[in-house]
Amino acid sequence: MKTFHHAYVTGPVLGALWTFVIAVTVSITMSFATGEPFRPTLILALLWGAVIGAAAVHSRMAAGIAALGVAAVGLLGFGPILSGDTVSPFAQIVGHGAMALCAALGMVSIMRNAPKGALTRHEFEEAVIRFLTGFGYIFFTAIVVIPFYVMVMTSLKSQQALLQNPLDFSIDFSKGWGLFRSYEELFRDHGFGIYLLNSFFISVITVVVTLLFAIPGAYAVARLRFKGRAAFARSILLIYMVPMIVLALPIYIAFSTAGLRNTIFGIVLIYPVTTIPVALYMLQGYFRGLPAEIEEAGLMDGLSRLRVIWKITLPLSLPALASVSLYVFMIAWNEFLLAFMLLDDPSKFTLTRGIASLNSSEIPRQHLMAGSVIATVPIMALFLGLERFMTKGLTAGSVKG
Amino acid sequence: MSQTDPPVGPPAHPPRGTGPLAKREARLAWGMLAPTIAAVALVVILPLLAIFWISFKPVELANLRPPEVTVREDVRGKPTAPGDEATLRYRLRNSSQEASIAGVTLRDTLPEGIEIIDGLGDSCAVTGRELFCDFGDWEGGARERLQIKVITAQAFFDGPSPRDSAPIVTGTASNILTNFSFTGENFARIFDSSEFFKVLWVTLFYTVFGTIGALVMGLFAALLLDKSFKGQGILRGLYLFPYVAPVIAVAFAWVLLLDPFSGSINALLVQMGVTDQAINFFGEEPLALIMVTVFEIWRYFPLSFLFILARMQSIDTEMYEAADMDGATPFQQFRYLSLPQLLGILSVLFLLRFIWTFNKFDDIFLLTGGNAGTRTLTVNVYEQAFALSNIGAGAAVAVVIFCCLLLFSVFFFRVMSQEEGL
Structure with missing residues (x-):
């Protein structure tokens, strides 16, 4: 272990690893962006990486020269990444240039505080942590972005182009509005407009009903003293853990016999109940954090309990109400199982149910992805716009999946 | 004005028992809880009882329509x-x-x-x-x-x-659902088949590795974002995407991405020379189970990341400064300072996520439909009840799930009471 604690050992080792990471990243990025063949080479990447690492330990200047060298050998075909013969010169320059630049800059940054000779444990670990941090950002961003990127790009392409080269996600802008043909067809032929409306309507109703039930319940659990309060608080959590699939079976039977299957009313009846326990749990946590003195002052001044809630507690807890609403909206919007089991009539589908109906071999997959984008975009927009509330709402009470 | 002494009487006792005020308060509380209790009883308690009832009934999907x-x-x-x-x-x-x-x-x-x-x-x-x-x-x-x-x-x-x-x-x-003929056949049937133990094993694998994986990834992501820099908010929002997006959308995106014939990942792997032949990620026996577990980790690491990050940001920074002065290295600081502080939230998260992963249905159902050795208990409910049209057997599996859940939650509340003082 001690032998690693020398700059000219640590540098090349981290350099080799780092350069390989960058080689893979750049190859995937270039492949997805252009559809041309780029691939990393393990041995060469490690070798050149060690060189860059050693250069970065020596000086910034040396690292810059090493970067130029790596870019040059890359263009000649001996670099950390190999590009096929068909790749255009421009893409080659961009690819190998980005490769060398990222590798060198990253290494300079990783070895920033390290002296040239022996490293203390502190300096060594700092370098390792910087390497891991860089790797972490790339890794997490890649795994999150790639599925969504592929989702959007697939929805803009034609079946033929996809089968020809599954890696080619470049967009042909000359098509203009023709790019959005899948979306147009979904809205025109598959009734996604109605699904969108249904989903929106159901989600909003769910939020309203949930709040109507959960606010008084949460207040009672948080503020009022009564026998069985602790037991009640626990049973909320317990109910929160009952899996939907266990309940779905009897609900299916009951709805079948009561004629509520295939009605939006039935869905609106059932969704809030799945969200009330969550909302109640989140809200009671927030209510408990509010100072009781303000409410007591209100009570002393002659307000009734209900008016205290209406005039004092609710205005104070607007942020919590916002996050709970958002969270409940998200659950209702994303709900799949109940919609899938209870809805058969296309005019009553929600978006998730509509997408499920697109999952057949007869329907081209760009339609499936376009449907997914239609379902994802509104909730993402809402989420990004109100991210602060959402983050709070999620941490407040939801460990629910 | 002269100050009067308080009247001297027998020493005052605090009131005992429930006074009229307390009674009124309790009445109000139950009144406010009544709608919730009614709704939950109707949609949760009643179906749960129904599941127990049905699990002892020889009922098939076709019997649902009375003759x-x-x-x-x-x-x-x-x-x-x-x-x-x-x-x-x-x-x-x-x-x-x-x-x-x-x-x-x-x-x-x-x-x-x-x-x-x-x-x-x-x-x-x-x-x-x-x-x-x-x-x-x-x-x-x-x-x-x-x-x-x-x-x-x-x-x-x-x-x-x-x-x-x-x-x-x-x-x-006579309606099969309401008459009084019972049978233990459903349970005998699901316990008898050797498949049941495979299902149990798959569930356990999925739950344990899905939970641990999501926790470790969440911890790693939280460590990355536990410093303020430009774009931290954007990255934090971005890393929550898998959790916020509708499961059906991301599941289908994964299925297309990993498709053996026209999936991009396979094309990429072939191009990079990792594999000669396309890999059927969701269709081969051990690989499919690993892939659905990976999907589970991918989808739920944001949640643990969020909770761990919230806990990390509430840790006092002075402690780290003191440790720095004493010459503790970054890894030592993490091991001896951060980790003990995070242990509480990690154990609560582990238990909650464990229960929720155990309950998960949609993800596997959408990815593989329970084929290729990925049938967990929850998917088995659907499989028995709707694919095999045996509602009774499906209900029996649901009862098994519920019993496991009760067991977990006893455990959960014990840990939770220690950690959160609930």
Whole structure:
């Protein structure tokens, strides 16, 4: 272990690893962006990486020269990444240039505080942590972005182009509005407009009903003293853990016999109940954090309990109400199982149910992805716009999946 | 103004028992909770009881529609002029092949201008124009054909068609869901099959590795974002995407991405020389299970990341400064300072996520449909109840799930009480 604690050992080792990471990243990025063949080479990447690492330990200047060298050998075909013969010169320059630049800059940054000779444990670990941090950002961003990127790009392409080269996600802008043909067809032929409306309507109703039930319940659990309060608080959590699939079976039977299957009313009846326990749990946590003195002052001044809630507690807890609403909206919007089991009539589908109906071999997959984008975009927009509330709402009470 | 001493009396005691105020408060509390309790009882407690009930019943999907008598009526013999003979025909059938129907009767208004000559049989009688038949009790699959020979008069042709008055049939069938015949066959069936233990093993693998994976990834992501820099907010929002997006959308994106024939990942792997042949990620026996677990980790690391980050940001930074002064290295700081502080949230998260992963249905159902060795207990409920049409067996699996869940939650509340003082 001690032998690693020398700059000219640590540098090349981290350099080799780092350069390989960058080689893979750049190859995937270039492949997805252009559809041309780029691939990393393990041995060469490690070798050149060690060189860059050693250069970065020596000086910034040396690292810059090493970067130029790596870019040059890359263009000649001996670099950390190999590009096929068909790749255009421009893409080659961009690819190998980005490769060398990222590798060198990253290494300079990783070895920033390290002296040239022996490293203390502190300096060594700092370098390792910087390497891991860089790797972490790339890794997490890649795994999150790639599925969504592929989702959007697939929805803009034609079946033929996809089968020809599954890696080619470049967009042909000359098509203009023709790019959005899948979306147009979904809205025109598959009734996604109605699904969108249904989903929106159901989600909003769910939020309203949930709040109507959960606010008084949460207040009672948080503020009022009564026998069985602790037991009640626990049973909320317990109910929160009952899996939907266990309940779905009897609900299916009951709805079948009561004629509520295939009605939006039935869905609106059932969704809030799945969200009330969550909302109640989140809200009671927030209510408990509010100072009781303000409410007591209100009570002393002659307000009734209900008016205290209406005039004092609710205005104070607007942020919590916002996050709970958002969270409940998200659950209702994303709900799949109940919609899938209870809805058969296309005019009553929600978006998730509509997408499920697109999952057949007869329907081209760009339609499936376009449907997914239609379902994802509104909730993402809402989420990004109100991210602060959402983050709070999620941490407040939801460990629910 | 003189200050008066408080009146001297017997020493004051705090009130004992529940006073009227406390009673009023409790009444108000229960009043406010009543709607929630009612709704939850209706949609959670009642179905749970129903599941236990159904799990002891030999009920199939087809039994959900109760058996009934269907009837068809027509006129045979093509009467064209008064005096022609015709036959009024009623065909009755028990819609179920197995279930019996008790007290089957038929009632109909006969058309005008006919004279019955034959075919009433023992079970039917006509009073005025009212036809009434009593067929007694029927076995499953029973049929009955009633052919009434009549002579028509002019009024028959003038009046409305005989089919205008719909015949009314009655009969009571015992509903399999509400009667009192029970069977232990459902449980015997699911426990007997060797498949059950495979399902159990798959569930355990999925749950344990899914939970641990999501926690470790979440911890790593939280460590990355536990410093303020430009774009931290954007990255934090971005890393939550997998959790916020509809599961059906991301699941299908994964399926397309990993498709063995036209998936981008396979094309990428082939191009990079990692593999010669396309890999069927969701179709091969051990790989499919690993892939659905990876999906689970991918989808839920944001949640643990969020919770761990929230806890990290509440840790006092002075402690780290002190440790820095004492020469603790970054890894030592993490091991001896951060980790002990995070242990509480990590254990709570572990238990909650464990329970939730155990309960997860949508993800696997959408990715593989429970094929290729990925059938967990929850998917098995669906498989038994809807794919195999055996509602009773599905309910039995659901009961098994619920019992496991009770076990976990006892454990959970024990840990939770220690950690959060709940």
